[in-house]
Amino acid sequence: MKNKKAVFFQAFESLPDPRCESRKSHELTEILFIAICTLLTGGRSFYDMEACGRGWYKWFKEHIKLKGGAPSHDTFNRVFQMIDPARFEECFRHWTDELREDLGREVVAVDGKTHRRTSSQAGSGALQVVNAWASENRLILGQLAVEPASNEIKAVPELLKTLLLKGCIVTADAINTQKQTVETIVSKEADYVLALKKNHPKVHEEVKLFMDELSEKEAAHVVTLDKGHGRLEERRYWQSEDIDWFEDRGQWAGLKSFGMVESHRETVDGVRQSERRYYISSLKFEPKVFAYAVREHWGIENKAHWSLDVIFGEDQSRARTRNAAKNLGTLRNIALNIVRTDKSKAPSLKNKMYRASLDQGLLVKWLRL
Numbered sequence: 435m436k437n438k439k440a441v442f443f444q445a446f447e448s449l450p451d452p453r454c455e456s457r458k459s460h461e462l463t464e465i466l467f468i469a470i471c472t473l474l475t476g477g478r479s480f481y482d483m484e485a486c487g488r489g490w491y492k493w494f495k496e497h498i499k500l501k502g503g504a505p506s507h508d509t510f511n512r513v514f515q516m517i518d519p520a521r522f523e524e525c526f527r528h529w530t531d532e533l534r535e536d537l538g539r540e541v542v543a544v545d546g547k548t549h550r551r552t553s554s555q556a557g558s559g560a561l562q563v564v565n566a567w568a569s570e571n572r573l574i575l576g577q578l579a580v581e582p583a584s585n586e587i588k589a590v591p592e593l594l595k596t597l598l599l600k601g602c603i604v605t606a607d608a609i610n611t612q613k614q615t616v617e618t619i620v621s622k623e624a625d626y627v628l629a630l631k632k633n634h635p636k637v638h639e640e641v642k643l644f645m646d647e648l649s650e651k652e653a654a655h656v657v658t659l660d661k662g663h664g665r666l667e668e669r670r671y672w673q674s675e676d677i678d679w680f681e682d683r684g685q686w687a688g689l690k691s692f693g694m695v696e697s698h699r700e701t702v703d704g705v706r707q708s709e710r711r712y713y714i715s716s717l718k719f720e721p722k723v724f725a726y727a728v729r730e731h732w733g734i735e736n737k738a739h740w741s742l743d744v745i746f747g748e749d750q751s752r753a754r755t756r757n758a759a760k761n762l763g764t765l766r767n768i769a770l771n772i773v774r775t776d777k778s779k780a781p782s783l784k785n786k787m788y789r790a791s792l793d794q795g796l797l798v799k800w801l802r803l
Contacts, residue, residue, distance in 0.1 A: 445529035452516040459502030465513050466765075467498055468505065473769035474800065475791035476784075478747045480507040480514075493794055497803055511758065519579065519760035524596075526764050527576045530771060531598060534571050541569040541727050542599060542624075543734035544606045546586040547742075550749050552759045561759045564589045565767075566597055567734035572774045574738055574767045579760050586610065591618040599624040603717070605731035608633055611714065613685060620688040620716065627693065627727040630712040637682065641712050645694035648674055654696070655721035658729075670696045671725040675718060688716035693724050742766055745784050772800050 443463060451462040471494075472478075472486040487494060487504035494500055549561040562580040567573075578593040580586055590610045599622040606615065608631035619626045630638045654670035661667075673693045677683050680692075693713035700706050717724055742748040746766045753759040773783050776796075780786045790796040797803070 445525045445532075449521055449525050450518060452518065453513070460500065460505050460509065461498070462513070462517075464498045464500060465505055465510060468494060469510060469514075469765060470769060470772070470801075471797055473746065473765060474772060474787060474797060476787050478750075479752065480510040483507065483510045490794070514753070514758045514761045514765075515755045517757070517761050519757055519764070522761050522764050523577060526768055527596060529768070530573055530575055533771060533775065534568060534573060534575070534598075537570040538601065539723070540571065540602045541730040541733075542575065542597070542602045542604050543567045543569060543731045544590055544593070544604060544610060545734045545739070546580070546589075546609075547739050549751060549759055549763065552751070552753065552756070561756060561763075562586065563760075563763060564593050565734065565738060566593060567738045568602075569730040569733045572733075572737065573771045577764060577767055579756075579763075587612055587615075591615050594618045594622060597622070603627060603723070603727045605727055613687070616689075616716075617687045625716045626688070627713055627715045627717065627724060627731075630714060637714075638712065640680065641692050641714070642710075644676075644679070645672060645674070645692055645712055646710075648672055649694065649696065656725040658725065665699050665701045667697060667699045669698075669725075669729075671721055671728070672696075673715075673717075673719060673721045673724045686714060689714060690718055691715045691724075693728070695725075695728055738770070741770055741783060745787070746770065776800065 446466050447463055449462060451458070468487045469483050471490075472483045475486070477483065477486055484505065484507040491500070491504050544564060544566050546562060546564050549563070552561040559582070563577050564580065564586055565577050566575040568575050575597050576593055578589050580589045587610060590606065591614050594604065594615070595618060599619070601624065603625045604619045605627050606629070608629040611628040611630060611634065616626060616628070630641055632638050649672050652672065655673055656671040658669045659667070660669075671693065673691055675691045677689060677692065683689050693715055695711045695713075697709050698706070713728070715724060746769065748763065748766055751759065751762060753762050773786055776786050778786065780789065790800070
């Protein structure tokens, strides 16, 4: 792995500065540096960035020039509106690729997310993005905004095209179980485990009938038992390579198997729930791998989206322009990835960030200054 300081600054020094040269008081990398330090220590807004720059001015001067003094909140706002979101996201992906370790057959989960407070923008709905989460590395690999005239289904293949996926297993909810998505995954030399629901009614019904019948003939191939959060949950997994009967198999690139998960939940107050979920996959008969991929998919909700909303306040962001909202989303992904590289035994990400707000030495360690 390369030195993280070199990787971080080299990656973002290549980002084009959209401002007029004669009107610049601060270098673009200086503004990004203060902004990322603000997020890493619990700040969220442009006002917080201004306060961080002023409060830690002497410390920042040890690492960047700041010839124009500490930037104002208006400067941060204006710059994040002007930065090209696509180029910023490209820099982020390259930087993340340098952090990412080769852990073999990694599960990469893809899912959509809405920035709810951005719906107040005049003439536009809430900003929607799709994220890709690497489960073993515990990193967000990339983000792509869904443009107003488009939708999540079209955005997912475009995001996947930009990622290093060779040897990985891509997972997604039923909305993104689409032929174009499957073709893109296979073209990237990756496998897939994709959920099936009634948005593909014929496929769903046929696979459901087949897997239900299989479960009556064979014991579950994998059984797991989880206890926690006030409930007990048993999951049973079946997988089958018998796909010759499926007339549409040629329309789904790389299709090799079907899968089913049967879950039984019981809460402490005795409430019981049961559910069956169905999948198509390019995996051969590998029940343990199939079960692992299904379970790891939920990491994008529990470890990525939850963290962005609860710890970084993404759902409450008041960025008023679409470009600023997109760029702040990328900045939060950068911050989340940095904090997750901390292998200390702190009880939570929030606690790690609080410690960084008290000890600038932790920022030095995280950013290799």
